[in-house]
């Protein structure tokens with residue numbers, strides 16, 4: 001269970017948006033908000049970004065090839081062609097995406 005997030009007085013004063021859920025949708029929204037210099041925070045009930053993919057069954061692969069699996073602003077790091085990412089590829093990608101765009105998650 002993650003530690004409860006405690007918002008500072010500064011956070012309460014300056015946040016424009018609180019995003020609940022740091023899955024694909026929340027991270028993509030965070031990317032767009034960051035590009036507009038909005039002040040936001042991503043909140044997720046899970047222990048880490050990508051947890052919902054990490055916890056899926058071992059043999060799971062996306063039905064969509066890697067070249068179609070990217071979120072805005074960052075290609076999915078996989079060979080072109082018919083590579084179907086594993087569930088851990090997706091979890092790793094979501095974590096790398098969070099770090100690359102310095103998306104603040106709690």
Ligand SMILES: Cc1cc2nc3c(=O)[nH]c(=O)nc-3n(C[C@H](O)[C@H](O)[C@H](O)COP(=O)(O)OP(=O)(O)OC[C@H]3O[C@@H](n4cnc5c(N)ncnc54)[C@H](O)[C@@H]3O)c2cc1C
Nearest residue numbers: 020021022023024025026043044045046052061062063064
């Ligand atoms: C088995 C399986 C296989 C799939 N395969 C594919 C595929 O091959 N290709 C494809 O494009 N899509 C696939 N999908 C669909 C894809 O996973 C979803 O479309 C996508 O994850 C939706 O993204 P999301 O950000 O809306 O939700 P999610 O990825 O589900 O993220 C939601 C996040 O919100 C958090 N959350 C939920 N409720 C709360 C709360 N109350 N407070 C705080 N945090 C909360 C969760 O912890 C989670 O991290 C698959 C789905 C499943 C289940």
